[in-house]
Amino acid sequence: MENINPEAYQESKLYRIRHSTAHVMAAAVLEKFPEAKIAIGPPIEHGFYYDFDLPRPLTQEDLEELEARMKEMLKETREFDYEEISPAEAQELFADQPYKLELIRDILERGTDEYGEKSDSPPQLSIYKSGDFVDLCRGPHVETTKEINPKAVKLLNVAGAYWRGDSERPMLQRIYGTAWRKPKELRQYLAWLEEVKQRDHRRLIRELDLLSFHEDAGPGLAYWHPRGALMRKTIEDFWRDQHLEGGYDFAYTPHIGKAWLWEKSGHLAYYKDSMYAPMDVDGQDYYIKPMNCPFHIMIYNSQLRSYRELPLRWAELGTVYRYEKSGVLHGLMRVRGFTQDDAHIICTPEQIEAEVLRVLRFSLAMLRAFGFEDFQAYLSTRPGDAIGEPARWDQAQESLRRAIDAEGLDYQVDVGGGAFYGPKIDLHIKDALGRSWQLTTIQFDFNLPERFDMTYVGEDGAEHRPYVVHRALLGSIERFFGILVEHYAGAFPIWLCPEQARLIPIADRHIEYAKAVEEQLQQAGLRAQTDASSSRMGAKIREAQLMKVPYMLIVGDREAEDETVSVRLRSEENLGAMTVEDFIVRAQEAIQTRAVQ
């Protein structure tokens, strides 16, 4: 998938094609359901949608019928005619379209556009007509349906969507479709969707025997099987080593704490819906932690702190539990129990700039080690309901901005998008399929230091309030793992593979030699196993291929005689025979460089 920036997209012909195709779809829906109420239908990243209030739920068959009708409509030449109209005309025209009337009201009264976003231009109502279909719309559209290739259009699925994205308002039916310039582009997009499906971590974690979920034991709770657990250990060991080198200290904190902690932190006031119900311990309410911060603060406050010991950088792979609503759980990407690669940086105002740059660099190095190269940064600044001194906000935001500049990252500013307690940087990576995932978050907190009265004694002998920065680089281990699975389609870099090499004896008489080589490889620190099953060699190779084992080492009479292994890669490349020593050197090199094969 090509990636184009949002501004260029909105200017593009493709954008107009999709917008116009959405109108044609709405025309087909209105033809089939004359009583339908239409809402909005914008182009989106890979297509378009349109929301409808319909007399009955749509079926897959309806979708096919609508698509067929759209294609007929597209074969007729219809012009998309723009017209500016007065409020009275608009109200007349859309008299039986309550959603449109609401939009008209908003455009006139609030100066927003038809998607509810602030518009710079003075309120002006406009419509587009094509055939019998008229829609309140500012455009832009194609000139005529001739510009839309019916063979490059497809309706994809139906889903529920709240009117204006508001869960208090009616649930509409949203039809998603896609449209491209050429049929070939549509085919490529459909192939891409198929690739997305093939790489779905929910399928791969089962097929590769890495993790499972158990609906009967609790949804949204991940079970790490031995192969997955070995990968997780490898990730965590690397993470710890890096943190040690990176100037962090470690903390381990409890999984539960008394209610006052969460009252004091404000979580019970603002976050209770996402917390599990308390448990009674000796008549006291204890909550399972949804975050690690209050515990790290307990450590900080366990003694008087001097400016001389700052900055403190305390890292913890902290497992937290959050009650996520049932409809939002999604494999490893959204779970109810997960381990954050958390850390808190506690420092003086003088140190903050250097600390922010340091943590940003650290994060980029960490993500690069896992094979991610394409980063975008998002800076979220002070919202309206912020707490904390404006001067501190300014300093924090500036330090974040300068760090991004220093690293030369592309970034966007989400003005007012910060949490009420502090500004933040989020880092997104692009995966092998061009999809964007948020991983790192570097987040100031002006709230907790106040609430827990965190202080340090400064050079002047007076008490000062430290800066606190929360940060998670990988985010959650579970989610990061899911992203790795999809990014590599299960064919992980060798250093991460649970099984790095598989010995494949051709006949039973070669098992003894295979086991000897296995032992030799294990001595050299390689994760190797012998397939001693009664299957034929072809079946063993197939099995190892499906498990995406990077090295298949075939051993038969020749290899046993020469003390070699015949090396096959999961790429299907056959390297031929080499001595066991040569193979070990080769594999260790790939592991040490964290090579992406």
Place this chain on the structure above:
RNA sequence: GCCGACGUAGCUCAAUCGGCGGAGCAUCCGCCUUGUAAGCGGAGGGUUGUGGGUUCGAUUCCCACCGUCGGCUCCA
């Protein structure tokens, strides 16, 4: 949480109109002893997600619940 679809063996899927639940793969047991992606034969495996209801009879129809999937909302 909301809208819709779905839930049959470990996995992928069958089962006419409501009439004794099957197949492939996987597993186990044999045989075969193999040269770069599936050798052959046999066996075991199910309260059809759970609980109600309708019916002489329910995988099939109805209701509730649980879960999964596609979205929406949410993600201080």
